[in-house]
Amino acid sequence: MSEGVRTPVTQRTVEQIKAMIAIGEVGPQQRLPTERDLSARFGVSRGSVREAIRTLTTLGVLEVRHGAGVYVTALRPDDLLEAFGVLSEVSPDPTLLEVLQVRRMIEPAATAITAARATDEDLDRIGEVLDRLEDTDRSAEPGDSGAFDLGFHRRIVECAGNATLSAVHAGLSSPTLNERVWAGHDAEGIARDLHEDHRRILEALRDRDPEAARAAATAHVLRVERWLRAHLRP
Amino acid sequence: MSEGVRTPVTQRTVEQIKAMIAIGEVGPQQRLPTERDLSARFGVSRGSVREAIRTLTTLGVLEVRHGAGVYVTALRPDDLLEAFGVLSEVSPDPTLLEVLQVRRMIEPAATAITAARATDEDLDRIGEVLDRLEDTDRSAEPGDSGAFDLGFHRRIVECAGNATLSAVHAGLSSPTLNERVWAGHDAEGIARDLHEDHRRILEALRDRDPEAARAAATAHVLRVERWLRAHLRP
DNA sequence: ATTGCAGAGTGGTCGGACCACTCGGCGTGC
DNA sequence: GCACGCCGAGTGGTCCGACCACTCTGCAAT
Structure with a gap:
């Protein structure tokens, strides 16, 4: 019937996090839920959440602070x-x-x-x-x-x-x-x-x-x- | 004495893979060793290798083909x-x-x-x-x-x-x-x-x-x- | 009021297991 | 002999659970 392709879990998670930012659930400079929380919320493993976060970190959308949490950047062009x-x-x-x-x-x-x-x-x-x-x-x-x-x-x-x-x-x-x-x-x-x-x-x-x-x-x-x-x- | 900071494992792995490309060990369009091989070679877990690969994939340097291996892109500007x-x-x-x-x-x-x-x-x-x-x-x-x-x-x-x-x-x-x-x-x-x-x-x-x-x-x-x-x- | 120190909570890393997909080779049928 | 199709080995994709490293907060001692 519909799409025969299965969207990879990690990529889907990337989209979901981007959506959270797009709809304003978390704004610039704000803190994201825990990796473990996101893991439970999206129903995926923590490892997949981490890979999604790493993608967005590389793109300059997120910033990770060891021990403190994951934050949305200011989303400025230089980021x-x-x-x-x-x-x-x-x-x-x-x-x-x-x-x-x-x-x-x-x-x-x-x-x-x-x-x-x-x-x-x-x-x-x-x-x-x-x-x-x-x-x-x-x-x-x-x-x-x-x-x-x-x-x-x-x-x-x-x-x-x-x-x-x-x-x-x-x-x-x-x-x-x-x-x-x-x-x-x-x-x-x-x-x-x-x-x-x-x-x-x-x-x-x-x-x-x-x-x-x-x-x-x-x-x-x-x-x-x-x-x-x-x-x-x- | 020297640096008190410990470079994160994943970031170090990113550098090592980039180095492999820089010194020509793997050229554009060529295949990278297995995730498991890289894991053993660098002495880090496979998960860390995967995160490093994901970083370079996001940057357009690597391309992953499920079931087939990881490849260096053509490194063209549009990549x-x-x-x-x-x-x-x-x-x-x-x-x-x-x-x-x-x-x-x-x-x-x-x-x-x-x-x-x-x-x-x-x-x-x-x-x-x-x-x-x-x-x-x-x-x-x-x-x-x-x-x-x-x-x-x-x-x-x-x-x-x-x-x-x-x-x-x-x-x-x-x-x-x-x-x-x-x-x-x-x-x-x-x-x-x-x-x-x-x-x-x-x-x-x-x-x-x-x-x-x-x-x-x-x-x-x-x-x-x-x-x-x-x-x-x- | 200030300082110092735990403890809880967070990301960072690890190991192993299993699933999904690709590809090449072998066998079957023509 | 050739083409097709199947299947298994090898690869990336995902999951789980454990433990380490770091931060921050709040309580306690000064």
């Missing part, structure tokens, strides 16, 4: 998109180029928005990261260099005031990805160029000039993209 | 970003606006690229969806209307030839999100406007005019965004 950093960890090299292309669509737009609405304090904090980046780069700690570079761009995107945008951007520019892009190349030649790009972006932001900011950001991502394309073949 | 549809399912309404803002950055750029590289066949297939969309909309099946609308935009983005872009876009424009945007409003008035937007986008694509395509796509997303903003408050 839900945290997972997607794996993209940069396991993707094959050609995908990295695609990731940069997507960044080329997002980052310039975000930089333009920031140019229009950043406060003086925002700009100071962005500039501060840039100073530390160049200091670090002149010394002999190439490891932190990438972290400051990421921080520079991240803060710019955050100033755009869109948490979803920030989360997506974070997923596309994880430390792991950066590391993979520059791995094995000290890239001394290009480092100076990148610094110049950064300075130009900051100046455009200070001028509150969205179009200049967009152009500078585009040029920057494009430079990285071309460099990666050239150094990828071998 | 790894599939999860991120939850964003549209559980996010609070204000986040939907943010999502649309991100789409406003991505979709115009993608549409411009498509205008530059789409083949005649591509354009025909895009136009076909549009015809079906308008047919459906004139009849009395509002349910499918959203699906065709999504299909129209999805095909355009796919023609841009960037799988990562397609996956991100798919996550930002899931059926669930669309449903939530238009839920409760038959939106007759705006439907005609949207169709006009679509026609304009298609014409720009047929003209192979990237700038016109970008402008038309921007106007379209912007219209949806403004409509949502107006209908969100109450």
Whole structure:
């Protein structure tokens, strides 16, 4: 007659828990019933409940506190998109180029928005990261260099005031990805160029000039993209 | 002395499996050892192995086939970003606006690229969806209307030839999100406007005019965004 | 009023058992 | 010889019950 397929117990449990959240039985930041309670309520084993909870934890919907209980997260975009950093960890090299292309669509737009609405304090904090980046780069700690570079761009995107945008951007520019892009190349030649790009972006932001900011950001991502394309073949 | 924290067994197992993939012990599409084998190899219980596998399955890294074994996925972007549809399912309404803002950055750029590289066949297939969309909309099946609308935009983005872009876009424009945007409003008035937007986008694509395509796509997303903003408050 | 310490309750892990499904090989029939 | 169908070994899916590790609360001693 009807469906010949039997829905796996665990998946069904995932749906049931999601339903509890959807209908508001438990709201963000609130505590879920005990694993043992859920087990009894749904008529499934505790192990299955645990696997369902783990699924939702991975998705950023739930948060487990050992000894204290299971809680719904704030359900903010950065909670839900945290997972997607794996993209940069396991993707094959050609995908990295695609990731940069997507960044080329997002980052310039975000930089333009920031140019229009950043406060003086925002700009100071962005500039501060840039100073530390160049200091670090002149010394002999190439490891932190990438972290400051990421921080520079991240803060710019955050100033755009869109948490979803920030989360997506974070997923596309994880430390792991950066590391993979520059791995094995000290890239001394290009480092100076990148610094110049950064300075130009900051100046455009200070001028509150969205179009200049967009152009500078585009040029920057494009430079990285071309460099990666050239150094990828071998 | 050293770390006083004990890494949870399951999390450690996740790392170990990821390592197996990273060092190439198992490649994409290949089969993983048995749950029972992994259990013995890592010295942990089978339940813990299963939870680790479930985590990686949720992330799109592994794929489980009942009775047949656990396999590494192709690790393509659409595998790894599939999860991120939850964003549209559980996010609070204000986040939907943010999502649309991100789409406003991505979709115009993608549409411009498509205008530059789409083949005649591509354009025909895009136009076909549009015809079906308008047919459906004139009849009395509002349910499918959203699906065709999504299909129209999805095909355009796919023609841009960037799988990562397609996956991100798919996550930002899931059926669930669309449903939530238009839920409760038959939106007759705006439907005609949207169709006009679509026609304009298609014409720009047929003209192979990237700038016109970008402008038309921007106007379209912007219209949806403004409509949502107006209908969100109450 | 403050501090310290149990105890209860929660998630974390384990082991073993059995069920559901897949797949390959063997046998049967053509 | 070939195709079909059955069946059993092997795999993931689920369940149960036990015990460990951690948190939090409330009571007791100071």
